[in-house]
Amino acid sequence: MTSTQIAPLAGFTIGVTAARRADELGALMERRGACVLYGAAIRIIPLADDSELLAATTSLLKGGPVDVAIATTGIGFRGWIEAAEGWGLGPQLVEVLKSADVLARGPKAKGAVRAAGLVETWSPESEASPELLDYLLRDGVAGKRIAVQLHGEPLREFVNALRDSGAEVIEIPVYRWTGPADPAPLERLIDALLAGQVDAVTFTSAPAAASVLETADRLGRLDALVEILRGRVLVVAVGSITAGPLKRLGVPVVCPDRARIGALVRELADALPARATRVKVGDRDLELRGQAVVVDGELRPIPPAPMALLRALAISPGRVLSRPALAAVLRKHSGRESGVDEHAVETAVGRLRAALGESGLVQTVVKRGYRLAVAAA
Incomplete structure (x- = not known):
């Protein structure tokens, strides 16, 4: 048997912090030979039950015409429309958005925009927020009313740049997260990381990354965890925004070229054997x-x-x-x-x-x- 016949992730243990699509992500790794440890770092508040989203949507509709609406994620934008329909505000929201320039950050957001009966004005090739921001600022946003669909963590730099340039920004918090209902699996994953039993850990959202760090801090083990993540453990995030809370602590993070879980697993399958x-x-x-x-x-x-x-x-x-x-x-x-x-x-x-x-x-x-x-x- 040659080494090329060994599954690329065989012999490696990988931690999964995702709440949504964790099983799908884990299955992709296991098919490549990995042993997977699950420790969901967050739980998702159902959109229809989210009072913050209802308040933001009501404010948007009562405040007058919207010049620009930004869809950052497909599931988030679709969830916003579905939640508005559940509150009896769906038709009114779609009509308001039809009069706006709708910008979609990537293909999935674009698909959700079209599913709502809308047509996007523009979408960045890079699927990245900085390119989206450059596009807006180049055309000027002073005096414009802009709705920004958030995706888990407040887009502070993005939103502040728009406000500093004279825009009125309405933040739409379609994802809201809290800590996991049962913190024990996450605490066990942190224990395993500190014991040297995990070779890589994956993140698919910035709130999950922040929650892992907050949990370690609560346990009095943040410094030890950061040291491990800066060293022998490979840290892989689905995108640069997800990596943000970790990079701010000096943790090196690998991100795939495209923000997809399949691309994340391919990155792992290349990077982990290379570290052997x-x-x-x-x-x-x-x-x-x-x-x-x-x-x-x-x-x-x-x-x-x-x-x-x-x-x-x-x-x-x-x-x-x-x-x-x-x-x-x-x-x-x-x-x-x-x-x-x-x-x-x-x-x-x-x-x-x-x-x-x-x-x-x-x-x-x-x-x-x-x-x-x-x-x-």
């Missing part, structure tokens, strides 16, 4: 993934403690690590300050050899410790 450690041990090619090793194209799951030792040994292949040094690795991995001795190291090395399927890959150096069986240069 590769080393030649004897005549074997090893590729260290999250909790598994690909040995000459064969995937071998490795328990967490032995995997921690293997990673330490692979930092400088062929270098001898003493039993006390490896005991320190196990203590750091387990979070225990005591109770990890040289016997624990010997046990973990035995389990590692068994998992690799070939005991000679990890050599005992008498009275010194252990090393990977790397041929001398």
